[in-house]
Amino acid sequence: MNRIGWNHYFAFFLLLFAAATSFSIALTQIALTLAMILWIGLCLKEKKKPFPRTPLDWFFVAWLALEVISTLFSPGRYLALEHFIKRALLxxxxxxxxxxVQTRKQLRRLLLSLLGVMTIVAVIGIVKYHLGPGGLEGRLKLFNHYMTSGGLLMINGLLALAFVFSRAxxxxxxxxxxAAVLMFFPLIYTYTRSSWLGYLAGFTFIILFTRWKFIFALIPAVLLAFWAAPSSLQERLISVVDPWHPNNIERTYMWQAGVRMVEHSPLYGYGDSEVGxxxxxxxxxQAKERGGHLHNNLIMFAVILGIPGLLVILGLFIRILATEWITLKSLAAEDWLLSATALGALAAFIxxxxxxxxxxxxxxxEVAMLMWLTVGLSLAAGRIRSAAG
Incomplete structure (x- = not known):
């Protein structure tokens, strides 16, 4: 019998981390921590660097440095420090x-763990929704908030779609x-409009990159789906483009408030402390809604970090998009595992x-953790291809 080594324990916790992203933040964090400790220990034992250099390094350094500065100047620095540490640890x-993830076998196992468990959770979500009242009032929550559920289903669904349109x-x-179909329905059942739009954007990119002529079929398909949808879903879809919808008006009030906050503290922001x-x-x-944040990533970063921080974050996002695009273009379509992984990661980031x-x-x-995982998958796909020569 082969002896179980530390590398096997590491592989187990890495796969557990990927699987748990679908249903348990606590288990995800525990598995991630143990996987990280084991990986660093294995690398120190073998006298090699645990973490590779990437094109994103200096953007991360600049961002985290500005997070420290904004935290020091924050009117609620202890809460700001807590939120900063949570983001930095991801x-x-x-x-x-x-x-x-250095081989195709490791990549395949990680994807199976990630997408397989998400598919099972999606099936549970479908059953859960149909046993409930349905509609907007009965919007689906998997094992978390409905917006979190929407984000997780969106990212995993786009990863699955990339393999549908690959040369696998x-x-x-x-x-x-x-898997993609089983994730699509619970995504709809979350009634989360922003996740729908993100999914549509990522799906459109996948089609344009792989089979651009299919885009002419996507438009009538969306219209047909709208026509066949129940009235509660149609109303939710129409609200996306209705500037006078109460929820949309409240969003604009939040964004306007964020802009005014940036004007008041443009250099180092307020830190991430009770922004709402x-x-x-x-x-x-006229604003009625009271929330803990401002419902927009860029406005939130501008408020938290100030304008310099916003510019660094924009630079980081653009660099990620460029790096993932370069990786995708460097991979042959025939190498379907790597190319589909890179395509899905880029679609998910979009x-x-x-x-x-x-x-x-x-x-x-939970959503940010999964997003960073997809960025790592894209980098891993590029490194596997480079190692193969």
Whole structure:
């Protein structure tokens, strides 16, 4: 019998981390911590660097440095420090995945763990929704808030769709299609408009990159789906483009308040400390909704970090998009595992950004954790291809 080594324990906790992202933040964090400790220990034992250099390094350094500055000047520095640490501890996910996933076999196992468990959770979500009242009042919550559920289903669904449109064997594409369909319905049942828009943006990118002529079929398909949808869903869809919808008006009040806050503290922001509460004096008198954040990633970063921090974050996002695009273009379509992984990661990041125009999804640890995992997957795919020569 082969002896179980520390590398096997590491592999187990890495796969557990990927699987748990679908249903348990506590188990995800425990598995991630243990995987990180084991990986660093294994690398020290073998006298090699645990984390690779990436094109994103200096952007991460600049961002985290500005987070420290904004925290020091924050009127609520202890709470700001807590939120900063939570965000900063997610960044190593990128390097853990990029450095430890070194073979196609490891990549395949990680994807199976990630997408397989999400598919099972999606099936549970479908049953749960149909046993409930349905509609907007009965919107689906998996094992978390409905907006978190929407973000997780959006990212995983786009990863699955990338394999549907890849040059993978037919069996793989059919399995991916089944997973994508099973994730699509609970995504709809969350009634989370920003996740719908992110999914549509990522799906559109996948089609344009792989089979651009299919875009002419996507438009009538969306219209047909709208026509067949129940009235509650149609009303929710129409509200996306209705500037006078109460929810949309409240969003604009939040964004306007955020802009006024940035004008008041443009250099180092307020830190991540009760931003929703601090925004109240800057809101329009007509505003009714009270929330903990401002429902937009870029406005939130501008408020938290100031304009210099916003520029660094924009630079980081653009650099990630460019790096993932370069990786995708460097991979041959025939190498379906790597190319589909890179395509899905880029589509997921695009979806995350569109989602983040209407939601503070960067502040949602579960969604942000999964987003960083996809960035690591793209880097890992590029490194596997480079190692093969």
């Amino acid at each position: 960044v190593p996910i990128v390097y853990l995945i990029a450095g430890s 064997p037919q069996r793989v594409r059919l399995i991916a299609l089944a 509460k601090r925004s109240e004096p800057y809101k329009s008198p 979806g995350f950004q569109i989602n983040g125009l209407f939601e503070w999804n960067f502040g949602d640890a």
